[in-house]
Amino acid sequence: MSGIHVVWASLAGGLVGTIALTSGLRIAQEVGLTRMDIPLLLGTAFSPSRSRALVIGYGFHALNGLAFSLVYAGIFLAVGHTGPALGAGLGLAHGMVSGGALLNALLPAVHPRMGTPWTDSEETPLLEPPGFLLANYGPRTAIVSLVLHVVYGTLVGWFAAGL
Numbered sequence: 001m002s003g004i005h006v007v008w009a010s011l012a013g014g015l016v017g018t019i020a021l022t023s024g025l026r027i028a029q030e031v032g033l034t035r036m037d038i039p040l041l042l043g044t045a046f047s048p049s050r051s052r053a054l055v056i057g058y059g060f061h062a063l064n065g066l067a068f069s070l071v072y073a074g075i076f077l078a079v080g081h082t083g084p085a086l087g088a089g090l091g092l093a094h095g096m097v098s099g100g101a102l103l104n105a106l107l108p109a110v111h112p113r114m115g116t117p118w119t120d121s122e123e124t125p126l127l128e129p130p131g132f133l134l135a136n137y138g139p140r141t142a143i144v145s146l147v148l149h150v151v152y153g154t155l156v157g158w159f160a161a162g163l
Contacts, residue, residue, distance in 0.1 A: 006082060006160050007073045013087075013159025014069020017152035018062055024148040034144050036130070036137035044113045044127055065152070068094065072156045087157015088150050095149025099134050099142050 028034045040050065042064075043057025072090050076082040114127040134141040 003077050005162070006076050007070065009162060010069045010073035010076065010156050010160045011066055013156035014066050014072070014152075015062075016159065017069070017155035018065025020155060021065070021148045021152045022058070022061060024151065025144070028140075028144045028148075032138075034134075034138045034141040036134060036141050036145065041111075041114075041127065045111050048113060068152075069156050072153065073160065076157075076160050082157055082160040084154045084158040084161065084163070087153040087155070087160065089153070090157070091150040091153020092146070094153060095146040098149065099145045 022038070025034065025036065025038060029037060039054055039057030039061050041057065042060045043053030043055070044050070046056050046060075047053045072087065075090060076086065079086070111127070114129055128136050130136055134145060
């Protein structure tokens with residue numbers, strides 16, 4: 001399989017995987033498994049208007065999904081192998097990083113509308129920080145996020161393998 005094929009197929013898988021991940025998180029919110037809303041988290045970094053933030057956030061999340069699929073493609077090409085199992089493993093690592101250090105430590109430090117442990121009573125943040133392993137968004141949030149990132153990775157790997 002040619003490198004260009006792996007890249008384009010990974011992008012297609014990234015698009016489908018992002019739709020699956022985003023839809024899965026939305027469903028998980030609706031059934032009470034989590035309060036995490038990634039598009040809102042992303043969008044409120046750019047706009048204080050929640051409705052505008054959702055539109056921006058969905059667009060930004062879609063672009064992130066495509067960008068991550070290119071990282072996956074680079075890894076597939078570097079190791080000379082593609083497939084759903086490798087994609088699932090990458091998705092697991094991706095989910096662990098994004099649900100751990102990325103959202104817990106980095107996002108509150110740079111997000112202009114998210115509270116931090118140092119937010120005082122005179123400030124009114126729009127968003128609660130995720131907390132350790134996303135616990136502030138519900139006790140099952142980390143598991144839901146991790147499973148959906150594995151689904152994303154599996155889909156990227158599946159598309160890249162041409163299955």
